Amino acid sequence: MGLGGLAVGTVLWERQASAWAWGYMVFMCYVWPHLAFLRARLSTHPYRTETHNLVLDAFFVGMVLPLMHFNVLPSVLVVTLTMMDRIASGIRGLWAVSLLSIAAGVLVGIALFGFHWAPESSMHVILACLPMLLVHTLSSSLSSHRLIRKVTRQNQELDGLRRVDALTGLHGRSHWEEQAEKALRTYRAHAVSACVLMLDIDHFKPINDTYGHNVGDEVLRRFAQVVRKNVRVTDCASRYGGDEFTVLLTGMTLDESLPVAQRIRAQVQDLRLRDLPDLRLSCSVGVACAEAGHSDLRAWMAAADGALYEVKKNGRNGVAHAPVAVRIPIG
Numbered sequence: 001m002g003l004g005g006l007a008v009g010t011v012l013w014e015r016q017a018s019a020w021a022w023g024y025m026v027f028m029c030y031v032w033p034h035l036a037f038l039r040a041r042l043s044t045h046p047y048r049t050e051t052h053n054l055v056l057d058a059f060f061v062g063m064v065l066p067l068m069h070f071n072v073l074p075s076v077l078v079v080t081l082t083m084m085d086r087i088a089s090g091i092r093g094l095w096a097v098s099l100l101s102i103a104a105g106v107l108v109g110i111a112l113f114g115f116h117w118a119p120e121s122s123m124h125v126i127l128a129c130l131p132m133l134l135v136h137t138l139s140s141s142l143s144s145h146r147l148i149r150k151v152t153r154q155n156q157e158l159d160g161l162r163r164v165d166a167l168t169g170l171h172g173r174s175h176w177e178e179q180a181e182k183a184l185r186t187y188r189a190h191a192v193s194a195c196v197l198m199l200d201i202d203h204f205k206p207i208n209d210t211y212g213h214n215v216g217d218e219v220l221r222r223f224a225q226v227v228r229k230n231v232r233v234t235d236c237a238s239r240y241g242g243d244e245f246t247v248l249l250t251g252m253t254l255d256e257s258l259p260v261a262q263r264i265r266a267q268v269q270d271l272r273l274r275d276l277p278d279l280r281l282s283c284s285v286g287v288a289c290a291e292a293g294h295s296d297l298r299a300w301m302a303a304a305d306g307a308l309y310e311v312k313k314n315g316r317n318g319v320a321h322a323p324v325a326v327r328i329p330i331g
C-alpha cells in the first residue's frame, strides 16, 4: 500500500491535486492498512474481520481511480494487484465481491471527486509505478515458492504416515494395496508369480479384554517383529487393520510361500512376553497366489481371506491356501 502511495502521489503531484485528494491518498495508503491490522487483531472473529477488511480495501482502491483521473498505468496496476491478492487468498468468492466493491468505490469516487478523464501516464508516473510492480510481484512469487515447499514437505510427511503403521513399523494398508496391485499387474503382464499371506492373531480380543490394551499393543509389536524377520526386504508386509496383517511375497510360488507362512505361525507360537510368560499366542494364515481368475486385488484378497476363514473354522493356529485353479490346456 505504501508503494502504491508513491504511484498515486505522483499522479496527484502532476495534476496539482487538492488537499482533500492528498488527504484521501494518505489515509488509504498509510493510515488504513494500520487500522485494518488493528481491527483484525482486536476482533473476536479475526478471520471474518480480515475478510471484511479486504472488501473495504477494494472499495478504497476503486475510489482512488477517479482521484487519479483514471491515469491508465497506476489504475490498471492497483486494480490488477488488488484482484491478484484476493484470488491468492483462496477465500471463496472474495474476488467477485471485491470486484463489485471496486466498482462501487469508482462510483462513489466519481460522486465525491467528479469525473475527469486523463488516462495518459507520463514517464514520472511510469517510474513511480515500478517499485510497486516489482516488489509486489517478487513478494507474491516468494510466498508462492514458500507455500509450494511447505505443501511438498507436508505431502511427503503424509505419504510417510500412509506408508508406515505407527504401532508396528510395518507398512500401512494403502501402501501395501498399491504394491499388491502392482504385483497383480506384473503377474498378468509377465507371469511373475506373487503370493499373499493374510495373517490374523487368534483370540486377540480376549488378550485385550484380560490384560488391557497396552499388552495388546505389545503383542501386535512382537507379532510384527516375527513377520518382518521372516520376509525379504523386497517383500511387503503390512498391518492391514486391527490384528490382521498381510504379506506380499513377490516372485514366489505357492510351494515357496507355504513354508514362510508355517515359519511365522511356528515362531508366533513360541513368542513369550517378559511380563506375562504364561501367555500363549497363535495365529492363523491364509495363503493365495495371484491367478488369471483374479480380476482385481479384491478377488485375490478374497481368496486369501477364504483360506484364512478355513483355518479359523478348523480350530485356528494353522495355515491353509486357496484352492489352486486347474489349468486346462487349450486345443
Ligand SMILES: Nc1nc2c(ncn2[C@@H]2O[C@H](COP(=O)(O)OP(=O)(O)OP(=O)(O)O)[C@@H](O)[C@H]2O)c(=O)[nH]1
Pocket: 167, 200, 201, 202, 203, 204, 205, 206, 208, 212, 213, 214, 215, 216, 217, 220, 241, 242, 243, 312, 316
Ligand atoms: N491393543 C490393541 N487392540 C486393537 C487394536 N486394533 C484393534 N484392536 C482390537 O483387536 C481385536 C480384534 O479382535 P477380532 O479379530 O475381532 O477377534 P479375535 O479375538 O482375534 O478372534 P479371532 O480372530 O476369531 O481369533 C478387537 O478387540 C479390537 O478392539 C490396536 O491397535 N491395539
